[in-house]
Amino acid sequence: MTGPHGNLRTAFLDAAERALREGGPDRLTLRDLAREVGVTHAAPRRHFSNLQGLLDALAETGFARLHTALHTALAGADRGFAARIRAAMTAYIRFATDNAALVDLMYTSKHRPDATRIAVAAQAPFGLMNELIIEGQEQGELQAGAPEQIGIVLFATLQGIASLINGNIVKPDLLDGLVDAAADQFLRGNRPR
Structure with missing residues (x-):
């Protein structure tokens, strides 16, 4: 309307x-x-239909915006895997710190039993990250194994950094250095043995 x-x-x-x-x-x-x-x-x-319906729509929109942010970052990154993972990590953390309350809503809403549409909306950004991990494995940049497990570790790292910044435990101006350190550690720790 x-x-x-x-x-x-x-x-x-x-x-x-x-x-x-x-x-x-x-x-x-x-x-x-x-x-x-x-x-x-x-x-x-x-x-x-009610306030929950509006909050659910907001969470769905949030996942769509996160997907767009990740997709845009990857499209603009250099072709090398290290550059692409850094671009995705930076895009995720910037989104999570610029939209802290929205991200909280997105993740708390996603796990409700009746939140099927939100779970479907979340598949796009998480699918993009999963594809990125598979890309790294295929290029020999990341160890073989379940991409989901590697993705959980990556997600925990990203969400942890965002939480530290959003909780005012770490100053926002340290974000770029933290992302660089996290990317280096992620790549080193997941290098093929």
Whole structure:
């Protein structure tokens, strides 16, 4: 639905993301979002059955944006595997630190039993990372074995760095150096024996 407010669904998602960033999901209400967008309190229900539906749509959108960020980083990286893994790691951590509240929502939502659409949306960015690991194995840059296991270690590293920065334990200006160190350690630790 478009009109004087443009695409209302997008306007609600943008407003929800701002509110999420400022106060977390517990402080979000459809009524407040409608007020912020400038429509009646019933308008959000035309797009989302309830607040959970809006949060789920926001999580789905988050995974799509993460996929785009990773895809763009890989498309712009040099052809060598080390450059590609660094580009993907940098893109992930920047996304996770620029969108901390959204990333929290994405991962907590993904594991709910009824969150099938979110789980499907998450497959795109995780699939891209899995393909990158397989690429590294095929090029002899990474050891053979289950790419999922190598991916879990990579994800834990990335999410750990993002959590340290988002939790104000590590200063954000150290991010580039941390990514370089993490990439070097990841490549060294997973080199074929």
